[in-house]
Amino acid sequence: MKSLSIERHADSGDFPLAVISECGGLKFTEENGLDRAWALGIFYLEFPESLDLESARSFGQTLLEPGSPYRKIPQFGDLEGFIALQNNQQTKLALRRCRWDQYYPAEIATFGRSLDIIGVAIIREVLAQSGIPQSCWGQASGGYAVGEGTAFLNFVHYDTRTSCEGLRPHTDYGFVTILDATKPGLQVEVNGAFIDVPVRPGCLAIHFGEALRYITAFSDRCVSAVRHRVLSQKASDSVRSGIVYFANPDLDGKLVQFDVHGQQKCRSSVSDFFGLLERELTQ
Numbered sequence: 570m571k572s573l574s575i576e577r578h579a580d581s582g583d584f585p586l587a588v589i590s591e592c593g594g595l596k597f598t599e600e601n602g603l604d605r606a607w608a609l610g611i612f613y614l615e616f617p618e619s620l621d622l623e624s625a626r627s628f629g630q631t632l633l634e635p636g637s638p639y640r641k642i643p644q645f646g647d648l649e650g651f652i653a654l655q656n657n658q659q660t661k662l663a664l665r666r667c668r669w670d671q672y673y674p675a676e677i678a679t680f681g682r683s684l685d686i687i688g689v690a691i692i693r694e695v696l697a698q699s700g701i702p703q704s705c706w707g708q709a710s711g712g713y714a715v716g717e718g719t720a721f722l723n724f725v726h727y728d729t730r731t732s733c734e735g736l737r738p739h740t741d742y743g744f745v746t747i748l749d750a751t752k753p754g755l756q757v758e759v760n761g762a763f764i765d766v767p768v769r770p771g772c773l774a775i776h777f778g779e780a781l782r783y784i785t786a787f788s789d790r791c792v793s794a795v796r797h798r799v800l801s802q803k804a805s806d807s808v809r810s811g812i813v814y815f816a817n818p819d820l821d822g823k824l825v826q827f828d829v830h831g832q833q834k835c836r837s838s839v840s841d842f843f844g845l846l847e848r849e850l851t852q
């Protein structure tokens with residue numbers, strides 16, 4: 570019965586809604602919101618008042634200017650810098666937390682740290698619900714749940730000069746993705762069919778990723794990693810821009826699966842875990 574109710578709500582674009590409470594925790598506005606979010610792997614989160622979203626959106630828009638100095642930020646490995654993805658329309662400026670102060674304007678680095686607070690609040694609620702003892706949370710999450718780990722703050726656009734998919738179907742690799750998008754195009758897979766995730770004014774879209782599914786797999790409450798895609802954006806559309814924050818473990822660290830007794834069930838280096846996902850995605 571529960572899954573039927575989850576499908577019915579999601580089919581109508583009615584995804585669960587949560588807020589960050591005054592004490593900094595995650596609270597769902599409906600009684601079954603948390604159950605639905607954990608099963609779907611996606612929910613809306615009302616913008617916390619403390620979030621300076623407008624200046625972040627303005628910064629994102631400046632990246633469309635061909636002369637923007639931020640388009641000249643070099644690539645660091647495969648994941649960071651100003652990057653055009655192959656076989657997708659997406660271009661992005663992507664930087665992990667340790668580079669924000671050096672490369673982003675001060676208000677954007679501050680914005681990223683506001684998203685850190687939201688990301689930690691979400692993963693701590695997931696871990697609290699999981700029954701995994703709190704003493705294990707830091708180790709389970711490669712540091713992220715205790716304010717370490719890493720995070721990416723990315724500014725994305727869709728280049729309509731190519732006819733590729735906007736972003737091909739995938740699950741995110743990390744724990745939690747925080748998305749601010751102001752135009753339609755995002756779809757998630759629910760029971761084998763992709764359905765629209767409407768832009769909900771005043772809200773961010775929160776996705777659960779593979780690493781979160783992995784670390785809760787032996788717990789009392791496992792989460793789903795949501796498969797999603799972005800539809801091809803057409804030249805006649807106004808440019809679809811987004812701000813994306815990825816909550817991740819320390820990329821040189823480990824993910825550990827614990828049960829509710831604090832017993833280690835399995836572990837993986839983050840590089841092996843992400844490498845496996847990458848191979849599956851590119852096959």
Ligand SMILES: [Fe+2]
Nearest residue numbers: 739740741797
């Ligand atoms: Fe994604």
